[in-house]
Amino acid sequence: MNDVLDFINVSRDRYVDELKQYLAIPSISALPQHAGDVRRAAEWTAEALRSAGMQQVRLIDTPGHPVVYGEWLGAPGKPTILYYGHYDVQPVDPLDLWTTPPFEATVRDGELYARGAADDKGQVFMHIKAIEAYIKKTGGLPVNIKCFIEGEEEVGSVHLDDFIRSHKKDLAADVVVISDSPMFDRGIPSICYGLRGLVYFQLDLRGTRSDLHSGAFGGAVANPALVLAQVLAQMKDRGGRVRIPGFYDDVRPLGDAERAEWKKLPFNETKYRKELGAPRLFGEKGYSTLERVWARPTFEVNGLLSGFTGEGAKTVLPAVSMAKVSMRLVPDQDPNRIEELFEAYVRKVCPATVQLKLTRMHGGKPWMTEFDNKYVRAAGRAVQQGFGQAPVFSREGGSIPVVSTFREELGLPSVLFGIGLPDENAHAPNEKLDLGNFHNGIIASAYLYQEIANLD
Amino acid sequence: MNDVLDFINVSRDRYVDELKQYLAIPSISALPQHAGDVRRAAEWTAEALRSAGMQQVRLIDTPGHPVVYGEWLGAPGKPTILYYGHYDVQPVDPLDLWTTPPFEATVRDGELYARGAADDKGQVFMHIKAIEAYIKKTGGLPVNIKCFIEGEEEVGSVHLDDFIRSHKKDLAADVVVISDSPMFDRGIPSICYGLRGLVYFQLDLRGTRSDLHSGAFGGAVANPALVLAQVLAQMKDRGGRVRIPGFYDDVRPLGDAERAEWKKLPFNETKYRKELGAPRLFGEKGYSTLERVWARPTFEVNGLLSGFTGEGAKTVLPAVSMAKVSMRLVPDQDPNRIEELFEAYVRKVCPATVQLKLTRMHGGKPWMTEFDNKYVRAAGRAVQQGFGQAPVFSREGGSIPVVSTFREELGLPSVLFGIGLPDENAHAPNEKLDLGNFHNGIIASAYLYQEIANLD
Numbered sequence: 046m047n048d049v050l051d052f053i054n055v056s057r058d059r060y061v062d063e064l065k066q067y068l069a070i071p072s073i074s075a076l077p078q079h080a081g082d083v084r085r086a087a088e089w090t091a092e093a094l095r096s097a098g099m100q101q102v103r104l105i106d107t108p109g110h111p112v113v114y115g116e117w118l119g120a121p122g123k124p125t126i127l128y129y130g131h132y133d134v135q136p137v138d139p140l141d142l143w144t145t146p147p148f149e150a151t152v153r154d155g156e157l158y159a160r161g162a163a164d165d166k167g168q169v170f171m172h173i174k175a176i177e178a179y180i181k182k183t184g185g186l187p188v189n190i191k192c193f194i195e196g197e198e199e200v201g202s203v204h205l206d207d208f209i210r211s212h213k214k215d216l217a218a219d220v221v222v223i224s225d226s227p228m229f230d231r232g233i234p235s236i237c238y239g240l241r242g243l244v245y246f247q248l249d250l251r252g253t254r255s256d257l258h259s260g261a262f263g264g265a266v267a268n269p270a271l272v273l274a275q276v277l278a279q280m281k282d283r284g285g286r287v288r289i290p291g292f293y294d295d296v297r298p299l300g301d302a303e304r305a306e307w308k309k310l311p312f313n314e315t316k317y318r319k320e321l322g323a324p325r326l327f328g329e330k331g332y333s334t335l336e337r338v339w340a341r342p343t344f345e346v347n348g349l350l351s352g353f354t355g356e357g358a359k360t361v362l363p364a365v366s367m368a369k370v371s372m373r374l375v376p377d378q379d380p381n382r383i384e385e386l387f388e389a390y391v392r393k394v395c396p397a398t399v400q401l402k403l404t405r406m407h408g409g410k411p412w413m414t415e416f417d418n419k420y421v422r423a424a425g426r427a428v429q430q431g432f433g434q435a436p437v438f439s440r441e442g443g444s445i446p447v448v449s450t451f452r453e454e455l456g457l458p459s460v461l462f463g464i465g466l467p468d469e470n471a472h473a474p475n476e477k478l479d480l481g482n483f484h485n486g487i488i489a490s491a492y493l494y495q496e497i498a499n500l501d
Numbered sequence: 502m503n504d505v506l507d508f509i510n511v512s513r514d515r516y517v518d519e520l521k522q523y524l525a526i527p528s529i530s531a532l533p534q535h536a537g538d539v540r541r542a543a544e545w546t547a548e549a550l551r552s553a554g555m556q557q558v559r560l561i562d563t564p565g566h567p568v569v570y571g572e573w574l575g576a577p578g579k580p581t582i583l584y585y586g587h588y589d590v591q592p593v594d595p596l597d598l599w600t601t602p603p604f605e606a607t608v609r610d611g612e613l614y615a616r617g618a619a620d621d622k623g624q625v626f627m628h629i630k631a632i633e634a635y636i637k638k639t640g641g642l643p644v645n646i647k648c649f650i651e652g653e654e655e656v657g658s659v660h661l662d663d664f665i666r667s668h669k670k671d672l673a674a675d676v677v678v679i680s681d682s683p684m685f686d687r688g689i690p691s692i693c694y695g696l697r698g699l700v701y702f703q704l705d706l707r708g709t710r711s712d713l714h715s716g717a718f719g720g721a722v723a724n725p726a727l728v729l730a731q732v733l734a735q736m737k738d739r740g741g742r743v744r745i746p747g748f749y750d751d752v753r754p755l756g757d758a759e760r761a762e763w764k765k766l767p768f769n770e771t772k773y774r775k776e777l778g779a780p781r782l783f784g785e786k787g788y789s790t791l792e793r794v795w796a797r798p799t800f801e802v803n804g805l806l807s808g809f810t811g812e813g814a815k816t817v818l819p820a821v822s823m824a825k826v827s828m829r830l831v832p833d834q835d836p837n838r839i840e841e842l843f844e845a846y847v848r849k850v851c852p853a854t855v856q857l858k859l860t861r862m863h864g865g866k867p868w869m870t871e872f873d874n875k876y877v878r879a880a881g882r883a884v885q886q887g888f889g890q891a892p893v894f895s896r897e898g899g900s901i902p903v904v905s906t907f908r909e910e911l912g913l914p915s916v917l918f919g920i921g922l923p924d925e926n927a928h929a930p931n932e933k934l935d936l937g938n939f940h941n942g943i944i945a946s947a948y949l950y951q952e953i954a955n956l957d
Binding site: 354 | 532533591592595656657683697701703711712713714715716718719721723724726729730731732735736741777778779781782783785790793794797799800803805806807809810811813814815816817818819822823824825827829852853854855863897898899900923926929930931
């Protein structure tokens, strides 16, 4: 192991240089014009796996963006890790809020700024480099590893469930390892044991055939921008509670023991609020901020568009309005049922003065595991070795829908060991990766393979 | 007069060709990048006045876009008409809804399609051509005319009140003539005796310093897009009535006589609804559509923008949201007082979880005159001669704020004789001008000068 660690330590600068090349590929899976870039990123990932010493490396086509697969199965009798990550990234708008261009990775104050730096290319690359160090210095790995890196995570992994179902044998393993979530806080590594689920919709309202002069017609027909506001306003009450009937029916109540554990975590609401730059925190009554984000569902508006949005004033009565909305779900809410409840409620509250179109975008199930399972404990020890301190056990407000699929289709537990930070700006301008965490993460990943190897 | 009419009739095609050149200049006053085009349109207007035979033609600078001025004062003892129009146009987005490019005027089925065709370049040009025909064929005009054509009407005539106050002597006249409104309906020419006023605001809400991941933070802070929806939803009740306290205090009730007159007008709500392509008409309870548009105030959302609005799904919790809103006012509402009431109400209903910024964009007073004044009757006779039928007397839902200024600062009555159509798509894609109305309008304009000359 010392040789492996030495190799990782001397390669520190090279890793950053290579990661910069990876981050230069604008693999935005949501935007059709970037389809070629997404494929380029897949090929880059495959090449990195090959040069790390993985075998059978290949792109596997899906109806959408390809999956990158590679394996090293030279440790018979040892457990097999299915490593899952994604090489696609979020869109970058608003572009003018980026200090440096999103696809020209730049180091400032020990952090690497680029779209995908934390979510998830940086964390994918961390595992590739841990594998590379192990194979280069010891001729192999202590466990069997299958790498399974997809390109549609940021568009809801739309083809992944089918892929997993039709590749059950290829993906057979003992445990899934995922690094696609932030640490609890800077200097406080964590293992995540719960995730929220997601449903996402687009609402399109049409009032009239074309835009109208707001003077000549204002007051005679419904204004679809105002109707949209009225519909959305009915989604949450003043206490931050979602008003969709039945929405909370299947929410697993937060237990006293878990609440007590979370109260012990070093979380400062004032510091959190100031870092976000929010006038005040706001959420569902009766819950702390951590509880709201980790264990309670929410309704959010992700986008609004109608009428004239340029500089100045245009007296238009818009013909159409659009909103993108999403709900984060917690155990045991079911995305399909929530989609139905939402659709029924929107159709009920939306007046007949406009035409309503509802489009389901994507969704994923919430997930939770018990944190006394042996793989989670092995990951805890690996993190302690990589970061020099024991991790906290936390849940996450985000969604990694595939985690539920791994459990349901392959019967596999997942270990969520993420090295991002809460202020990493994933999905926002100036996404960044702490290079110290990146380095410690490579070491922790190497230890993780060893710890899992030692379980048997 | 017969020579004048002959000249107008033989020049019909030439008028359309010249108007196409005028419409090719993208004089969008709301967009700073078009400032040069706005000035080019001013110069084009001045040149057209000069070649029509007007004198003292010049551009007069203002703190914004220039005023075009020209005069013909060779009829001593006769009344002086102050002709007012504007050479600036509305923005053109959404561009993809235009059948032909907005600044390449195109004739289809007897209508000329272009931005500004009806509002207001086509109607400005109608008067210029009537003046030209008169001067060319008779050596002069039967009345004195001062042409006063501005370039900021579409941005609320922000510098016009000051300009009028500081040029009272230059603008002294007996009556103002304006052609910047539609006819009552196709084949039904009209004289307008009432206009709504306007106030226009931009609302900017900020929730956090930057966009956030809606999974990691959703439920912990207010969503500014949702808060915006909640604020806007409180502006109108389900009966279409504006909820701003005090909003209706100064509204002049609609008299029984006026309501009875309007009931006689050939207005078909079903046809109107179908032409607009609206699922149903909707407005303030207790009023007909004409009453809602002509005699009742309204609140409209003109634009909405927040978060991710591209194709696909992005799980962002937006940092900011924006709305453009406006209110159309009727006699005797005062724009300043309504602005104050609106601001106070928004500040009251907007929660402290977001930062609120309110920007007053522009405004204008509502206006109404008595339609038995002698100039209005003269215009009625002119329209009858140009169009072969007597006009109806109507009000208009739109705003021409300068009309109030002319009354207050110069003591002048206004005659609103417009030859657009209700479906002309002013302020919308595919703006158009009926070329038959344009031609009849030139004839009616020539008769108008004669009718006003004959008043003394």
